[in-house]
Amino acid sequence: MIGHVPARIRLDAERTAIRPLGLRDVDEFTAAVVDNRHHTAPWEPIHAEAHYTRAGQTETLRRDVEAWELGTGYAFSVLDREHGDAIIGRIALGNVVQGAWRNATLGYWTASALGGRGHATTAAVLICEFAFDHAGLHRVQPAVIPRNIRSIRVVEKAGFRHEGRALRYLNIAGTWEDHEIYAMTLEDWQARER
Numbered sequence: 001m002i003g004h005v006p007a008r009i010r011l012d013a014e015r016t017a018i019r020p021l022g023l024r025d026v027d028e029f030t031a032a033v034v035d036n037r038h039h040t041a042p043w044e045p046i047h048a049e050a051h052y053t054r055a056g057q058t059e060t061l062r063r064d065v066e067a068w069e070l071g072t073g074y075a076f077s078v079l080d081r082e083h084g085d086a087i088i089g090r091i092a093l094g095n096v097v098q099g100a101w102r103n104a105t106l107g108y109w110t111a112s113a114l115g116g117r118g119h120a121t122t123a124a125v126l127i128c129e130f131a132f133d134h135a136g137l138h139r140v141q142p143a144v145i146p147r148n149i150r151s152i153r154v155v156e157k158a159g160f161r162h163e164g165r166a167l168r169y170l171n172i173a174g175t176w177e178d179h180e181i182y183a184m185t186l187e188d189w190q191a192r193e194r
């Protein structure tokens with residue numbers, strides 16, 4: 001299935017949708033990234049200052065399009081259907097590996113102003129639908145810092161299984177942080193209550 005996933009796919013739930021980010025999104029997406037800088041920075045790797053500029057996000061979106069074509073990553077914007085499909089975040093499958101693993105890592109953020117409305121949880125379920133029903137993956141794996149209570153709730157509500165704690169797993173905001181590893185496999189996906 002590598003490299004043959006349709007780029008125009010959009011998946012919808014009641015209040016939330018996801019669709020791939022494209023270069024046409026750069027102004028709206030950059031504004032969301034800048035607005036949420038202090039909300040996301042504690043939970044992300046340290047970014048160069050360019051990350052918070054139009055030029056930096058143009059490069060990010062260009063790399064997203066390239067990764068999609070190569071089948072190495074699938075990045076989506078999170079849309080708020082109740083506010084005219086406004087871009088309110090990003091959710092992405094990364095480190096996509098085919099062969100015997102067919103695994104991807106999962107990362108996401110949603111706007112602080114719209115927190116607690118279920119957008120991240122719904123987006124996580126929608127991207128699993130994409131991973132298993134459209135991209136031919138077998139396993140999706142989020143990793144969450146134990147003190148990130150909101151994100152722990154997101155993965156639990158979305159139906160991921162807790163697998164264990166990986167020590168010093170990712171460098172987040174300048175520190176090698178332990179992470180709780182969660183996963184969902186195709187079998188979990190097919191068995192879950194809809």
Ligand SMILES: CC(C)(COP(=O)(O)OP(=O)(O)OC[C@H]1O[C@@H](n2cnc3c(N)ncnc32)[C@H](O)[C@@H]1OP(=O)(O)O)[C@@H](O)C(=O)NCCC(=O)NCCS
Binds near residue numbers: 043145150
């Ligand atoms: C974590 C994040 C994605 C959650 O987004 P969201 O759209 O608010 O998520 P949801 O509404 O689906 O669920 C959030 C849950 O956290 C809970 N929550 C919100 N604020 C909270 C707080 N201050 N303390 C504890 N729980 C909180 C909500 O009540 C909800 O749980 P519930 O349904 O059991 O009540 C968002 O806050 C974010 O982008 N954070 C910064 C980046 C980040 O941490 N990314 C994830 C890295 S693994």
